[in-house]
Amino acid sequence: MNNIESSLLVQRDMGIYIHIPFCKQKCIYCDFPAYQNLQDYYDTYLYALLQEMTMFVDAHPEVCQKPVDTVYFGGGTPTELSIEQLYSILNQIKALFNITDDCQFTIESNPGELTKAYIAELVQLGFSRISFGVQTFNDKNLVALHRSHRGQDAIQAVNWAHEVGFKDINLDLIYGLPNQVIEHIEQDLDMVSQLPINHISTYGLQVEKGTYLYHLVHRNLITLPSEHVEDALYETMMMGIEALGFERYEISNFAKDRAYSKHNLKYWQYSDYLGFGAGAHSFYDGVRRANNRNVMPYARTIDNFILPIIEEEIIDESRAIEDYCFLALRTKWGIQEQLFYKKFGIAIQSKYNDVLMNLIDKQLLVYRDNAYIMTPEGIKHGNYVFSQFIDM
């Protein structure tokens, strides 16, 4: 492992996540806190968001000293907000927290909804990384998902982002769409190969309860690919992305030239992160917290000078070990023996020898360079592997 990588593995700095729960149009598969037609509440929300940060800092004064090296605006669609609104959030972050010089600022957005001028202003605001929810370049599939943009919009948006100076560009791609066949994935990959991007996140379409997609699938109004086809789509996608020179550094994340998403790595590497906004999650000082995901109750709670936290879990030592393992395994670095020992003061084998041996036996895990790492087969059965580390 080279130095850049090993320094990534022992990050000490925090991340900040800002959730903007607004969309022009909600995608049919989406079960995130994201709502359409709430334009009238953007200002109210913004005010609450700024207030939440102040209140959190008041409650944890020491937090201002901690270096923050990633700031991530996610959604929803953060670019639903105006440049001025984004500016006020960034201003608040910089005023309250200790932002490092090399801090990576990322913003998510939807193709087809932005002008080139707006994208250029994002760079001016200090964003260096942009993530586009492309999902697929196939127009028919986009229509089926109720996405408002078309393949051509995505190509244009990426090119504009590159032209105005975004160094790091990510695309989200989804496989397993209704009526999707291998050729569609190959076409998507062909498009990707022509674009100036250095990061891809890819997910299988999941049918979550409560979504419109769920309704359609259960009424037989939409047919998802058979398991056999879905499997082939997965293989095509994974192999295809790697073939384009991207490195699979996490189960569903790929980067070129080590352009990893520094922020997402914090989730897997057990670092602290603060989440602000409706439905945002934090992990700070051994406590996991979740905010109310509904916009108005979120804002009202803050209006009453109460933090909008609806779940709070103190992570004890044994729980921490379990979480650490199943999170670390998601990355290509796996569970590093020495890091584990440094963090918990025990050897991983002393707790998990049987589990590890059993998983190695089943060829789901390998032991390489003093680390336990999932095999490709292990990744496919990730849930099985992860659940072995949970003691109930």
Place this chain on the structure above:
Amino acid sequence: MSTKKIRNFCIIAHIDHGKSTIADRLIEYTGTLQKREMEAQVLDSMDLERERGITIKAQSVRILYKAQDGEEYTLNLIDTPGHVDFSYEVSRSLAACEGALLVVDAAQGVEAQTLANVYLALEHDLEIIPVINKIDLPSADPDRVKQEIEDIIGLDASEAVLCSAKSGIGIPDILEAIVNKVPAPPDKSDEPTRALIFDSRFDAYKGAIAYVRVKEGSLKLKDTIRMMHDKKDFDVTELGIFTPNLLPVDELPCGSVGCIAASIKNVADCHVGDTVTLASNPAPEPLPGYRKAVSMVYCGLYPTESKDYENLRDALEKLQLNDAALEYEAETSLALGFGFRCGFLGLLHMDVIQERLEREYNLTLITTAPSVNYKVYKTNGEMLEVDNPAKLPPPTEIDYVEEPYVKATTIVPKDFVGTIMELSQEKRGEYQSMEYLDETRVSVVYHLPLSEIIYDYFDKLKSATKGYASLDYELIGYQQSPMVKMDILLNGDPVDALSIIVHKDRAATRGRALAEKLKELIPRQMFEIPIQAAVGTKIVARETVKAWRKDVLAKCYGGDISRKRKLLEKQKAGKKRMKSVGSVEIPQEAFMAILKVED
């Protein structure tokens, strides 16, 4: 003391027809317990009993009642268990009574379980008082139910008591009927003492406690008693009656019901059905009807976590203190590790024990398919008793096999005789006799392999006769049968805990059905799992569980780790009841699959 003011009775009812509620009301009405002391349904004390609505261990309670004739009567209510597995226990409880309340739901009418126990009660010459309960239900139809009681059971229902235990209607009428109709116990105070043990339980301080009905003579504190069948003597340390809390007394006179503590260390020395007499003046003969509890069904009980083995042993030991019918010994299985082979009275008994182990002792268990005890005669002249299919020797070493047969007596309304015969033939039964008990009731006797009874005979009997048949069976001996061992191979490896012993002519059908069932029960795993049923080296059935292609939580939204973890915990919880055998994970239900197979 005269027996004239004693009434001993029990309550016969179908599940849900209100037996326990009526018992509660009788206790409450007579002030035996204050209302605040009443935990609803006093008699069914085990959680499990309350939940399943069945009584597993009999209990009893003494009720003092001042009747309309101005006299105070002692009414002893003896509760009875209600299932064929416990028919012997039921018969002992009935033998302790002179009368029975027959409770029938005013809306639902006469049902199966009612009938089975009524027949038993009639055999014991009990005076039966029909009670029609729930008469305040909108759908109640007491006249139709009276007619049913007369037509189906053949009892005079013209004086049936109408009541609603829930609303307290008719409770005094029931008490009066008990006083006026149930005969007083015969006064045999002068004869040598004979008391029938109708139940027993274990108390950590007092040892085994015998619940008895004094039939003749009497019992006094400090008497030396003798168990007539077990031929053991004990000194009485305590006598008591149930109010329903234990109230110590100095004497249990003739006709009374109570309990005896005599420092009996083991419930096995205190058999239900045995007769208690006095060592100083023993009765010449024990009371009739004694039957030693015999294990009919055997299965393996294994902890899913091998570390729970010692806990399971402790739990079995404790349960056995109260349940002399439970047998166990250590065994090992290649697939399941260390566990116990356990013997039970029947399938319900097995279910109840398994549930109690899981619930009261917090164990997670794998239960293997039930088996009977076979006698295997080997070519070398040896005889082996085999109650675990995995232990059946290879065919080349077997000369012949004998399987246990029972005499199965079924009592049914006459319309179902054809059905019973058809079913019994199908289950390899041999017809013995048929007898009209009266105009409506027929008793049909077959000799049947016990294995067929435990397999699904009883369930089929119930469904084929709409529940109206009652079944009682007793072991009569062994008969030679062409039995073979059927192995189940998962992923090419035989899983010993899945083996069954089956009649050679049925091996193929049952093998196919079992393989199909296992395919349903074994969840998809990371690789394809072939399921094969084999007799010797011959594969009689094959199915495949397809591989699970992918299973990963790809999406992670904004650091929501708790949600991910919850999903993983759910997945893990699903696995908890699974046992890894080689590389295959087998869910608990799979080991019982044979019972769920249709053929």
